[in-house]
Amino acid sequence: METISILPPELIRMVIAVIIIISFLFLNAIMMGYAERKIAGHVQRRPGPMEVGSHGILQMIVDGVKLVGKELLIPFNVDRTLFRVAPLLSFTPVILPLLVIPFSEKLQARDLNLGLIFIVTMGSVNVMALLVGGWGSNNKYSMFGAMRAVAQSIAYEIPILLSLLAVVLMCNTFSLKEIVAAQQNIWFVFLQPVAFLIYVVAGLAETNRNPFDLPEAESELTAGFHTEYSGMGFSLFFIGEYTNMFIVASVATVLFLGGWHGPHLPYGEYLGVVWFFLKVYLLLFLMIMVRWTYPRVRFDQLLNFAWKYLVPFSLVNLLITAVLVKL
Amino acid sequence: MKQYFSELYTGGKSLVEGLGVTMKALFSPIVTVQYPREEIDITPNYRGHIDLILDTGKNTYLCISCGMCEKSCPSDCIKVKGKKMEGEKKKSLVLFDLDFTKCSLCGTCVEVCPKDALEYSQEYNLAAFTKEAFHFDILKRLEERRI
Amino acid sequence: MLESEYQEQNRFFLNMGPQHPSTHGVLLIVLEMEGEYVLDPQPVLGFIHRMHEKMGESRPCQGFMPNTARMDYVCALPYNHGYVSLIERKAGIEVPKRAEYIRVITSELNRVASHLLWLGAYLLDLGAFTPILYGFDDREHILDILERITGSRLTYCYYRFGGVYKDVDDKFIEATRAFIKRMRKRYVIYEKLVTKNIIFIKRAENIGIVSPDMALRYGMTGPNLRGSGIAYDVRKNEPYSVYPEFDFEIPVGEQGDCLDRYMVRVQEIEQSLRIIEQALDRLPDGPVRSKVKKNIKLTPGDCNFAVEAARGELSYYLVGDGTSTPYRLKVRVPSYSNLSCLPELGRGILLPDLVSILGSFDLVIPEMDR
Ligand code: SF4
Numbered sequence: 001m002e003t004i005s006i007l008p009p010e011l012i013r014m015v016i017a018v019i020i021i022i023s024f025l026f027l028n029a030i031m032m033g034y035a036e037r038k039i040a041g042h043v044q045r046r047p048g049p050m051e052v053g054s055h056g057i058l059q060m061i062v063d064g065v066k067l068v069g070k071e072l073l074i075p076f077n078v079d080r081t082l083f084r085v086a087p088l089l090s091f092t093p094v095i096l097p098l099l100v101i102p103f104s105e106k107l108q109a110r111d112l113n114l115g116l117i118f119i120v121t122m123g124s125v126n127v128m129a130l131l132v133g134g135w136g137s138n139n140k141y142s143m144f145g146a147m148r149a150v151a152q153s154i155a156y157e158i159p160i161l162l163s164l165l166a167v168v169l170m171c172n173t174f175s176l177k178e179i180v181a182a183q184q185n186i187w188f189v190f191l192q193p194v195a196f197l198i199y200v201v202a203g204l205a206e207t208n209r210n211p212f213d214l215p216e217a218e219s220e221l222t223a224g225f226h227t228e229y230s231g232m233g234f235s236l237f238f239i240g241e242y243t244n245m246f247i248v249a250s251v252a253t254v255l256f257l258g259g260w261h262g263p264h265l266p267y268g269e270y271l272g273v274v275w276f277f278l279k280v281y282l283l284l285f286l287m288i289m290v291r292w293t294y295p296r297v298r299f300d301q302l303l304n305f306a307w308k309y310l311v312p313f314s315l316v317n318l319l320i321t322a323v324l325v326k327l
Numbered sequence: 328m329k330q331y332f333s334e335l336y337t338g339g340k341s342l343v344e345g346l347g348v349t350m351k352a353l354f355s356p357i358v359t360v361q362y363p364r365e366e367i368d369i370t371p372n373y374r375g376h377i378d379l380i381l382d383t384g385k386n387t388y389l390c391i392s393c394g395m396c397e398k399s400c401p402s403d404c405i406k407v408k409g410k411k412m413e414g415e416k417k418k419s420l421v422l423f424d425l426d427f428t429k430c431s432l433c434g435t436c437v438e439v440c441p442k443d444a445l446e447y448s449q450e451y452n453l454a455a456f457t458k459e460a461f462h463f464d465i466l467k468r469l470e471e472r473r474i
Numbered sequence: 475m476l477e478s479e480y481q482e483q484n485r486f487f488l489n490m491g492p493q494h495p496s497t498h499g500v501l502l503i504v505l506e507m508e509g510e511y512v513l514d515p516q517p518v519l520g521f522i523h524r525m526h527e528k529m530g531e532s533r534p535c536q537g538f539m540p541n542t543a544r545m546d547y548v549c550a551l552p553y554n555h556g557y558v559s560l561i562e563r564k565a566g567i568e569v570p571k572r573a574e575y576i577r578v579i580t581s582e583l584n585r586v587a588s589h590l591l592w593l594g595a596y597l598l599d600l601g602a603f604t605p606i607l608y609g610f611d612d613r614e615h616i617l618d619i620l621e622r623i624t625g626s627r628l629t630y631c632y633y634r635f636g637g638v639y640k641d642v643d644d645k646f647i648e649a650t651r652a653f654i655k656r657m658r659k660r661y662v663i664y665e666k667l668v669t670k671n672i673i674f675i676k677r678a679e680n681i682g683i684v685s686p687d688m689a690l691r692y693g694m695t696g697p698n699l700r701g702s703g704i705a706y707d708v709r710k711n712e713p714y715s716v717y718p719e720f721d722f723e724i725p726v727g728e729q730g731d732c733l734d735r736y737m738v739r740v741q742e743i744e745q746s747l748r749i750i751e752q753a754l755d756r757l758p759d760g761p762v763r764s765k766v767k768k769n770i771k772l773t774p775g776d777c778n779f780a781v782e783a784a785r786g787e788l789s790y791y792l793v794g795d796g797t798s799t800p801y802r803l804k805v806r807v808p809s810y811s812n813l814s815c816l817p818e819l820g821r822g823i824l825l826p827d828l829v830s831i832l833g834s835f836d837l838v839i840p841e842m843d844r
């Protein structure tokens with residue numbers, strides 16, 4: 001008992017939160033993987049995974065076990081350090097943003113007063129992973145993927161920031177908790193529809209999802225930056241991608257869709273998490289549907305779209321917001 | 328400038344329409360069949376590998392071991408051997424082998440046979456680990472069907 | 475550093491294929507690249523060469539029938555059709571009218587199936603995963619119809635010298651009509667999901683423009699040539715079988731980009747359905763196979779026969795020497811000529827555009843290599 005009392009309660013809270021979040025990460029990846037395959041199946045008029053467990057519900061777990069059990073192949077002539085570091089680099093930074101996201105009024109590991117900035121920063125670290133992985137693989141296809149990832153994220157981080165800034169201007173804070181609290185009466189999606197749309201589109205690009213999945217574009221680059229990865233390395237990228245999607249969707253929920261707000265529930269300060277997850281997974285469902293509907297855009301078109309449409313629109317939006325708020 | 332906005336509008340509209348198609352498909356019934364659990368009836372006209380026809384009246388094959396099928400097969404995958412048994416007028420078959428690894432299912436052998444002694448089997452579930460598994464002893468398959 | 479040296483340093487080679495998702499089979503394209511720009515794409519063929527022509531020269535002419543379907547497995551019946559018609563022309567065999575009608579119906583069904591598969595595969599190249607499954611759904615109906623009469627699903631060996639192997643029945647006619655109705659209803663899905671999609675249009679429009687002059691220089695045929703605005707179709711320009719009896723149009727494109735080639739194929743599906751409809755309406759009664767000698771003697775001299783396969787003009791050239799084995803057999807396949815313009819077309823374009831162009835050519839590699 002003595003040892004525990006030495007530790008500050010804050011630290012214990014953080015440790016517990018990290019453990020919960022990491023286990024949630026894996027759960028999320030499994031759920032998302034399953035949902036993606038099931039939805040893809042039904043979109044294409046086929047049942048999707050059906051064999052392992054009832055309606056294939058255990059399929060992803062079995063796949064995960066298979067991937068973990070595989071040998072981690074390191075091809076000849078790769079940069080061994082970078083090659084091994086890349087999957088970890090894609091996995092680690094995606095844990096941190098979850099620490100500052102307010103799942104409900106009282107369920108938040110830590111309320112940073114610069115929470116939003118923190119999330120955006122961590123989002124950019126993820127690109128490093130793709131670059132390192134692509135560079136370290138010593139494969140031309142991986143290299144293409146890495147280069148595309150970098151250019152793409154530079155182009156898309158700007159509209160993301162600008163659209164988020166519009167919300168920040170309206171509630172004068174970077175703290176996610178306060179932003180949600182400010183949406184007590186009306187969600188920002190109704191006040192800032194343009195910013196919301198821009199954020200969702202740019203978010204698709206940020207998470208490398210179809211139609212912006214250029215870094216892995218399999219019909220062009222076989223598998224892009226993770227061409228050479230197998231086993232655990234691949235699955236870390238995979239988990240990282242899904243968590244990234246989750247983060248993008250939660251930021252959209254927090255900033256635009258009113259976070260934990262919803263019809264009243266008992267123990268609202270905790271059970272608000274139900275509404276939060278409902279909104280997040282609705283957004284994720286939309287992202288999955290988009291992936292299985294559209295072709296992939298070309299690289300220069302993607303950049304054109306970012307610079308010609310998203311950036312001007314978000315700038316104008318920001319300007320109008322600023323003028324209206326300060327009047 | 329006008330084109331800039333009209334492109335945005337038509338483009339956005341087309342994307343939403345596309346999403347409508349997949350959304351509708353998401354809630355439509357599936358069209359595939361879970362193969363080993365359910366099977367679709369195969370058409371009786373399906374042309375599998377060849378088989379000897381069993382003449383139910385005489386309870387034996389119709390083949391007269393003339394070797395026409397062997398000669399006309401473009402892939403050389405049939406082997407027929409007949410032998411004159413003592414006390415019998417006709418030759419009787421002692422060997423009828425098909426090397427299915429080479430057969431192209433063209434049907435020449437069936438059409439060329441003067442006695443119409445060959446037919447197509449209905450077997451389509453063919454998979455094995457060795458090449459030899461596809462060297463079918465057609466004569467034995469016939470013996471098995473004999474009553 | 476000299477400028478040329480600098481350029482040398484920035485260039486590198488990329489081997490696209492033989493196992494690459496968008497070369498559709500074992501085609502290797504050696505790309506000389508600078509960044510993402512392709513400077514010089516050179517296709518390397520021959521990975522799946524099976525000596526089909528030599529096989530045709532080493533056995534009696536009946537023995538080559540199954541081979542024809544193996545050259546282009548996606549659209550096998552026109553390949554059957556070309557070969558039987560060649561031998562019929564050479565040996566002067568009469569074909570009953572009903573057989574010719576059945577040949578046209580089944581060939582056109584096969585063409586629709588091939589175009590549907592192409593549509594899905596092209597969209598897969600562009601990164602859309604769903605249209606191919608819808609295409610397969612429709613195509614499956616055609617395969618079921620054809621399986622009922624030909625006995626196989628892909629590598630048909632259905633036509634025979636002097637007719638077809640098996641007569642069609644009422645159920646076939648019914649199923650075909652039902653399919654035509656269904657297919658017409660499905661157009662709207664493809665239109666909403668693909669044809670009008672802005673991302674698709676941006677990926678196909680003004681990409682890989684083949685000028686009419688260039689198309690002629692490389693001997694392109696089929697939808698790829700018609701996409702460039704030249705209305706050449708063997709079914710119209712050099713009619714064979716009973717095609718002159720049907721009323722159909724030849725869709726052409728305007729400028730020869732990927733979108734035009736796409737539109738031509740989509741419109742061809744409708745034209746094929748029209749032909750099938752007319753043929754079903756007028757299907758004559760009678761035998762489907764005339765009596766043919768078992769041992770067909772190929773008279774000395776040469777003979778040629780061309781048909782329109784789904785990918786373009788397919789022509790068989792045969793020299794006989796009095797025996798039943800051809801002395802020389804040459805198959806002119808469309809995909810080979812269609813691909814040959816790639817080095818010129820693919821100079822200085824982006825890698826994703828190269829993928830788009832390759833997809834829009836509708837290549838079948840086993841057909842090119844034979
Ligand atoms: S079907 Fe053709 S290839 Fe097969 S055994 Fe008969 S003749 Fe030979």
Ligand code: SF4
Pocket residue numbers: 389390391392393394395396397407439440441442443444445
């Ligand atoms: S052609 Fe007919 S009768 Fe002659 S050997 Fe073959 S199966 Fe027997």
